[in-house]
Amino acid sequence: MTLPDLQLFRRLKEHAGLQADRNDGSVHSATAIVDTATGATRTYASLLKDVLAVTRHLGTSDLEQQRVAVLCPAGYIYTVAQWSVWAAGGVFVPLCVSHPAKELEYHVKNAECSLALVHSSMRERLTTALGSSKSIPLIDIEQAVVSGHKSGNLDSGALVPFDESRNAMFVYTSGTTGRPKGVVSTHASLRAQIEAVVDAWHICKGDRLLHFLPLHHVHASMQESSTQALTCLLWSGATVEFVPKFDAGWTWRRLLDKQKPPVTLFMGVPTMYVRMLEMLDNTGCDIDARTACSHMRAMISGSSALPVSVRERWRAATGATILERYGMTETGMIVGGSLDDPQKRVLGCVGWPFPSVEVRLCAEDGQNVWGRPGIAGEVQVRGPALFKEYWKRPDATAEAFTTDGWFRTGDTAEWTPDGGCKILGRTSVDIIKSGGYKLSALEIERAIMEHPRVRDCAVVGVVDEVWGQRVAAAVVPAAGLPPPTLDELRKSASQELAQYKLPTLLRIVEELPRNVMSKVNKKQVEKLFAE
Template identity: 40%
Template sequence: MSSLFPALVSGSTAPRPALRFGDRSLTYAELAASAGALAARLDGRERVAVWATPSLETAVGVVAALLAGVPAVPLNPKSGEGELGHILGDSAPSLVLAEPGVELPSPVGDLERVDVQVGAAGQDTPARPGTEPDDPAAPALVVYTSGTTGPPKGAVIPRRAIASTLDALADAWQWTGDDVLVHGLPLFHVHGLILGILGPLRRGAAVRHLGRFSAEGVTRELGTGATMLFGVPTMYHRLAEALVEDTELAKALGGARLLVSGSAALPVHDHERITAATGRRVVERYGMTETLMNTSVRVDGEPRPGTVGVPLPGVDVRLVEEDGTTIASYDADGTPTGTYDGETVGEIQVRGPNLFTEYLNRPDATAAAFTEDGWFRTGDMAVVDPDGSVRIVGRKATDLIKSGGYKIGAGEIENALLEHPAVREAAVTGEPDEDLGERIVAWIVPADPEAPPAAEELADHVARRLAPHKRPRTVRFLTSLPRNDMGKILKRALPDAVAKAPKHD
């Protein structure tokens, strides 16, 4: 297998920008030297942890491990001691790579520590083009899942998955070495690390990390030569809100070549507000830890707000009913087949070189994640629209509501609610109901907490936008929705707010 980073191992010493975090930066020559020197120290290690702060050191540490062929385990600095203990016990790294001066909590602090040196240190040491494994299936990263259904599982990501995903995105997004990416995403997850750091480096492009996301940072970077922005829906919602008065932000976003949102669905209302203010549309893609990226809206295709586009090159996608019947799939040329009416809901299943190889130390969980014929069960429910675009309607475990004989996706109701001017945030779940099986419950953060909209008004709004059977039967008002570090709503945490939330049935 060829190198994951051709620009690093080509021997080039050109002062081309590679990484910038705040006022600190590295050229490709400096990155090759720093990562190459560290890679030499990692030879023979079975696995290393990386204390994944938003820093040059994290990026250099991960690149060095990949150059050395040593699997890296990114650690979330916000994780608690119990979760860190589980991850370290499960993955058994022999050392931790960290930013100098950063204090490591227990039990991470008990590991052998190697401070990552960047810049002047080791710049005369060349990169090591011969050290990367030739085996495409060789493990590159062990990325731990969010652990919503139990202790986090370590998804083993092979080198072929990183290469195939990044090359497929380059095709869909026309991503080249001339691009400059801006983002403020955490580096312990697929979105921020693989797409946001390794993606530009594979293309020979540059990345500017904001450290902490802000509209001001986005304006500054897109206004000074950056061409792409990656974010999650929470970030784009904040940008949409700021665009009401910020003409400089509108100009900066309008000048970008590509705006990408991922990790959760971007509400159609925010799509429309951003496009109206900037003339630029936001592109959505769909992936997860175990599969990296599966689908995306293409930059050379039609705008499709509310969808995650079509399968990426090399990725097979199908929608399957509970009994195993395939509802819809795609031919080799990407043409949809089966039922693609935008209404028939099925679970997304995928296969391709982008998939993980196993859950570390969990053969039982690995076997359960795949069908007998080798497709990965994503647990995401979707429909295929008549034009072939995939539209996700929710998670099988939390977002598929069976009410009155209908299968209803929470996502489309959430989008409808967010189009109401009195709604700032919305989440939809199902609760047991003796008559309907499940009733639809809407959790609302009102735009004006002192004057929330009437429950019946919101229910009627959904019924007009979608269908009468999709109207919420219960509405609960909250001051905020619980979210994880990637901005995803933690629906399992919503019932904890019941006692504090006024109920309108």
């Protein structure tokens, strides 16, 4: 068996060959993945062998960029499937385990997948979803591992030449303004994304990550992007602990467990930090949060804006300053707070460009205002980590880039001298045009979150004949406390906001509508004010 000559597989072979000392003097292969649901521990040596086994079972030396759908729960076997597709020369198309049948069918059909790797527990779901589609082979991943091992020697041998410009992965965007688009990344762009994150956050063999995020999303499998956290850690020879579902109590207990290796990296979304803080607020809670976080090199938040109040409460409780970052499926990580100097993690800002990433802010007059504080512009990005295209959408691809080759993110931001990039929100839904002003929904949300009886909130613009749009706030009240009134919110927020930025509409809700990455669905929030 052979593997393509990609840096990913060079590193896998290197890590598989390394031996780690045990306390009793014996040696063993370094641990790559721990499945907390089953307690199974997998080494880099076993990962390499299982990837070779599945590749052999596929029965071809090169799939020649055929698309391969993968439906599998997050965990070790998912990793085997992903790396096996790449080892066989295919294009990896991850499917979301929570998507309904029609969405699964759409992704498989749109990507024109020629086969699918599926976990046995999900085979029936995918079979049903593809019932009306052209039949494609469905291969049980676990059976493929067993079959490949039975077929003989699995020595990887020499790596064979491979063109990094070939397509590596399709990840489908959320599709809030239409059907999801397939974002095509090459092996070269994935390598650039991984190297930028590993370099910026100094990820190394000694790191251990708790992994909660869904793996069909870039935020989890590459770094923190669900594809990124996984791949960056394994690229570096570190250990990933897969956790099937986030639970605040379990997480605190794991961080305090002295019988297990300490966790050094935590990558999550703001909701996770809120839930963990709520546990600390419970009467009778005896969790030592500072001890729990004492081994952490970095605690990172992404996918949506981290409320200032949450960041400050977390620092007071644990002594750790959460590091924010900002990126997209199309770009990988764009900017992030300083890992080396927590003092440079400025409230309300997401930091500075990652290595190899160029960033500019394009104002309405076309001028680059990066470096000019207080002037808003669209975030535009250039560099080797950018995606190749939207699959079969040349019109959308052309529209996404400027004539001089910069990717238009659709996000509006300002530059600040001490904190770098300050995201104001999605130009389409987070920039509210009211009475001649352009208002940042994220800025208003941060101010509302300072009210002691607010647990969560989302701000949108509601169409109005007089003002153009009115500022509307959907608020989740704090547990056990009466919800705030509109007047109370306006009075509290007026300490930070001008009068014209204050909300004029309020809806109290039990929870905000969110997608699988815990991002608030602003389109659904807008509908709350149409009822």
